Amino acid sequence: MNMDSIKNDYQAELALVEDAQMLSAFWAKYLGKTGLIQGLMNEIRNIPKEEKKAYGQAVNEVKTWAQGLYDEKKEEIGCKEMAARYEREKVDVTLPAKFTEAGNLHPLTSIKNEMINVFAGMGFDIFEGPEIEDDDHNFTRLNVLKDHPSRDMQDTFWLTEDLLLRTHTSPGQIRVMDAKKPPIKVLVPGKVFRSDSDATHSPMFSQMEGLVVDEHITLCDLQGMLDQFVKALFSDEAKTRLRPSYFPFTEPSVEVDVSCFKCGGKGCSLCKGTGWIEVLGGGIVNNKVLENCNIDSSKYSGLAFGIGIERIAMLKYGINHMGKLFENDIEFLKQFKA
Numbered sequence: 001m002n003m004d005s006i007k008n009d010y011q012a013e014l015a016l017v018e019d020a021q022m023l024s025a026f027w028a029k030y031l032g033k034t035g036l037i038q039g040l041m042n043e044i045r046n047i048p049k050e051e052k053k054a055y056g057q058a059v060n061e062v063k064t065w066a067q068g069l070y071d072e073k074k075e076e077i078g079c080k081e082m083a084a085r086y087e088r089e090k091v092d093v094t095l096p097a098k099f100t101e102a103g104n105l106h107p108l109t110s111i112k113n114e115m116i117n118v119f120a121g122m123g124f125d126i127f128e129g130p131e132i133e134d135d136d137h138n139f140t141r142l143n144v145l146k147d148h149p150s151r152d153m154q155d156t157f158w159l160t161e162d163l164l165l166r167t168h169t170s171p172g173q174i175r176v177m178d179a180k181k182p183p184i185k186v187l188v189p190g191k192v193f194r195s196d197s198d199a200t201h202s203p204m205f206s207q208m209e210g211l212v213v214d215e216h217i218t219l220c221d222l223q224g225m226l227d228q229f230v231k232a233l234f235s236d237e238a239k240t241r242l243r244p245s246y247f248p249f250t251e252p253s254v255e256v257d258v259s260c261f262k263c264g265g266k267g268c269s270l271c272k273g274t275g276w277i278e279v280l281g282g283g284i285v286n287n288k289v290l291e292n293c294n295i296d297s298s299k300y301s302g303l304a305f306g307i308g309i310e311r312i313a314m315l316k317y318g319i320n321h322m323g324k325l326f327e328n329d330i331e332f333l334k335q336f337k338a
Contacts, residue, residue: 104337124187136172140290142249155195165193170211177293184213206309213302234261240250250283
């Protein structure tokens, strides 16, 4: 193919190039290392010696001419694509701004933080133990021996013969008493697991364990502390009462009721006409539990209590089914925006 033919084709095809991709293909065809114009230069070996100089100059002129046209087209396409990009990305500052609704804390998180703040104000430290526990910490050292019938009180998720998903946050008591000697004042919040599910129970739920160990600790200390807790969480008029109960790790053990904050103790549907609502369990730490942690039970005594965080949230917010706390229904959760 001679120079004039290549120049004619070059101009005709360059006029058809519309974007960077076509321009790249055009470059490869004509100006690349294996392109047609480079091919003209390679033909110099076949030109008679006396004509080589003139031929070489002619090819260089074609190459310079072609490069100039290419550069003009490249600039043209660059300007065209930049204008298109500006058009795509332009912002109409007169349009109203997009509104992103602010989120809010989950009710369980809010209640948990509120409870921690109340007890932290009483001087409690915070400890979070492992969710996978061994039998020794979850049962045995809490005075729940291998053949003890109280093991049947909790439907346990066993992982191995010795490992389980903790059924309560009480193992945190043992870990704290192993690591620290009295005086002890600690709060143990966290997830616990039991094979149970209905309107008021879930296989996974949250507890908050409290432990105080010092000299001369009594049930009066427990009730006084819990009185302050329910007043801060429910109402200044709230009161507590203790009823005898049974837990293997406390002796004596009590169920703790709070006066109904909806009816003021007169009796309503929330308190089932009694004027009282059960909120937690507790008691005086069993001497055997203290001794299992090498604490002198003749010198020290302790109180312990366990609160279901979901239970407190359901009571405070009037939620009638625990499942609502885990379904992540946005419309439901919006109700708790501060």
